[in-house]
Amino acid sequence: MTTQTSRWQRALRGWFDPRGRDAGLIAFALNRISGLALVLYLVLHLCVLSTLTHGEPAWEGFLRLAHTPLFFLLDMALFAAILYHGLNGVRVSLIGLGYGGRQQKSLFYGLAAAAVVIWGIAVWLMATV
């Protein structure tokens, strides 16, 4: 019988081990990672908003923190996750219903390239405007 540990190991390897796999698994794994990151962000976002209940000083303190380089990096990572998850979601919706399945690799590369371009423009705007 499979132990609990080995079942987890098998699941993680099935999801994230790229050896011997194709572009489909890369897209699948990135979708999960970006999805989990967005869920984590949502929780953090609600926690941060809750500082409003502690009054203006607490909120001002958070705003000072939000203007540090670390938060800029986190914003860039967040936007990358949103872009990838959203664009790949379009791809998954299409091929999941049988449209463009044979082109799914090209779709992945195309949408990933679009995500990188849009992300680059967004980072440039965030850094300069």
Next chain:
Amino acid sequence: MTESQRPLSGNGRPGPKRPVTFRVYRSRAGSGAEPRFDTFQVDVDPRMTVLDALEDIRTGQDPTLLYRHSCHHASCGTCAMKVNHRDVLSCVTNVLELGTEVVTVEPLGVLPPISDLVVDMTPLAEQISPTGLKTLRLSEYNAKAVAPEGVGAYHRFENCIECGACVSACPITNTDSDFLGPAALAATYRALLKGDTLPEKLYALADCEHGAWRCHTGWECTSVCPSDVDPAGLLTALRRRVLVQKVRRLFGIGG
């Protein structure tokens, strides 16, 4: 060595042998011993397949090595295994074309291991069986083949050799042991087209927690399929049929 005895390269000309190291997964279910990798050196000629190399190891180095094979030409599907982590038929996987000095050979994933490279194929048969589909049929390439009544044209699923590579490569079968899996869901779609099995039974198979909707379209099943069955494509076509059927039922259209 005479000219006729020398190994031939892929283009028909004699080619040199090269030493290749094989890391082969070893285990005995129920023995209590931890699985391990054994290492073997094989002089590989340019036409040698992984299955040839395993036979070389078994006959010349370790007669206890267990693996399964039959036809040697990608028709029977019994020799599927992981070679350098990819699910392939070992009988048509050329060793030197892998391009690695060390070749790692493991049993298929997901399916229960029995011994060394042999896995239990019973779960796969049990998943396909409810569709009522006998998967080995006439080839679509046979010009004289006539599609049975109710089938517009032969589909690629006719080529399924039930090797289990798609099941092994699927990220969801690795997560959800109750997932019907790409081979069985492709069979479900084919059975729907064929019309021998009650559609309600097939829709029930597909439209459940562990059915067609569990697939996350990683497309790895189609990527590794040695017979170009395109299980992912058939599975997504099945989803469309299920969706249309649900909408029709919602509005009381049709049977």
